[in-house]
Amino acid sequence: MVNSRHARAINNWLFHIPLTLYPPRCRLCDAPGADGVDLCRGCRADLPWNTPCCPRCALPADGMRACPCHQQPLPFRAAVVPLRYEGAVESLISSFKFHGRLADGQLLGTLLAEALEGSEGVLPEAVVPVPLHAGRLRQRGFDQTAELARALRRALDPLPLCRALRRRRGDARQATRAARERRSGIRGAFTVHRRRSLPGHVALLDDVVTTGATAAEAARTLRVAGVHRVDLWALARTP
Numbered sequence: 001m002v003n004s005r006h007a008r009a010i011n012n013w014l015f016h017i018p019l020t021l022y023p024p025r026c027r028l029c030d031a032p033g034a035d036g037v038d039l040c041r042g043c044r045a046d047l048p049w050n051t052p053c054c055p056r057c058a059l060p061a062d063g064m065r066a067c068p069c070h071q072q073p074l075p076f077r078a079a080v081v082p083l084r085y086e087g088a089v090e091s092l093i094s095s096f097k098f099h100g101r102l103a104d105g106q107l108l109g110t111l112l113a114e115a116l117e118g119s120e121g122v123l124p125e126a127v128v129p130v131p132l133h134a135g136r137l138r139q140r141g142f143d144q145t146a147e148l149a150r151a152l153r154r155a156l157d158p159l160p161l162c163r164a165l166r167r168r169r170g171d172a173r174q175a176t177r178a179a180r181e182r183r184s185g186i187r188g189a190f191t192v193h194r195r196r197s198l199p200g201h202v203a204l205l206d207d208v209v210t211t212g213a214t215a216a217e218a219a220r221t222l223r224v225a226g227v228h229r230v231d232l233w234a235l236a237r238t239p
């Protein structure tokens with residue numbers, strides 16, 4: 001019997017085999033993939049794409065109303081978050097995060113890379129992943145944002161990865177807390193190390209943006225450390 005640690009090691013190993021060895025297969029319906037990606041055309045069209053959305057904070061836009069983020073200063077300049085966290089995207093992300101299926105992470109990373117290639121923004125000098133707390137990392141065995149960064153780097157070479165942020169304390173209860181509590185709970189959650197290696201323009205990379213509080217705090221920490229422009233890149237935004 002293959003235990004979960006072995007399964008994860010094998011999965012990890014498979015993740016690093018070039019994709020060309022296998023014909024792409026849709027991760028959602030098992031039909032042949034299209035355009036060299038593990039997704040068929042039908043399932044791709046049915047994904048909950050985050051359009052239209054606010055170019056500053058990626059909140060799904062609802063018609064004529066101005067985004068609430070325009071009433072407050074935001075620590076990031078631009079956001080690229082191509083998907084909404086619902087339906088098939090929610091299943092792909094949870095399969096990647098909680099069951100360690102790195103092929104799903106790779107697919108999601110590819111979709112983000114495509115969105116970045118299609119966006120008109122200025123590319124940053126480095127990508128800074130939002131780190132997982134050390135306890136969570138031990139529990140899960142891998143850091144999903146670092147894996148995403150790896151998938152991105154393959155597509156957006158030669159964008160360097162800069163692991164400048166450290167998480168100061170746990171976020172175990174974040175998912176179930178109310179928005180205001182989350183904002184106050186996240187204050188001071190990050191520290192910066194390798195300050196001197198930080199360039200002037202970075203993209204902060206996260207998997208899911210829920211209230212935006214974690215990303216905002218991470219961006220604020222980078223700004224205080226001297227970064228003058230922080231963009232936000234993530235897979236999905238909670239509507």
Ligand SMILES: [Zn+2]
Pocket residue numbers: 026027028029030031039040041042043044
């Ligand atoms: Zn499909």
Ligand SMILES: [Zn+2]
Pocket residue numbers: 054055056057058059067068069070
């Ligand atoms: Zn906004």
